[in-house]
Amino acid sequence: DQLKRIQHITAREDFKNADPYEQNLMLLNGGVSKENSESILKPRIEQQKSDVAAENLDKEFEYKVHKDSAKLDEQIVKEAKAARNQLDAIEDVKKSIDKVSPYSVANIFRNFGEVGKSISNAILSKDQAKIQASIPAFLEGRKELFGVRLSDADLALLSDKLPDIGKSPEANKQILKLMTKYSKLSLLREKISGNIKKANKGFRPLDYTEQLEEKFDEMKKNVKIINPKNNKVMEIPAFELEEAILSGATLYNE
16 A cells, blocks of 8 residues: 555656655655655655755866966956957047057057057157167067967068058058957957856856867958958958958858
């Protein structure tokens, strides 16, 4: 009789979805003895305790992993903030690039730490010797300044054009274009970071750095599109593809 009662009650869907306290009441109300109910529920209660302990341990580990990568995230946020300020300044200068004042160009460099301030002051004083002297330090700290490592080609361009910054419209355009590119890359890194955390309940996972760098490298790779202005094939970084397509470009299929 007890066995039949137990089998009937434990097979019910509401019993399976209930907590141990509710299950105990169901068994007792169904005529199952106190001893039999305790015997049935004891292993379930022990398993539940074990599951809760394991879950708490997982949460502690997850939080520790999240905390360990906090400095990287702080750096990403800092670089993205600087990049936004940089892009705002660049956009203002671009509007009148051919007749831009030295002050406007100098203002852009002020966000790049002490070396940037030196270049800024040198531009305003038209002291080409000081600009030239500041270039090695400016290039040496390029990763910290731009947030990401410059390519060899961009580094060569920067080295070549920096001496003429502030006095040559062509040099101004090239350097502003380069700064725009790397400011956007800093914002891209922040976006990827946010997506990774969003997919992981707001936490940085154990392989956070690997995921970040892998996706970042993937989005930096060039893709070929057909320029809607002249129907010519050109290359752009993958992260700019969506914006290009919205502007009328189409993917180039080789």
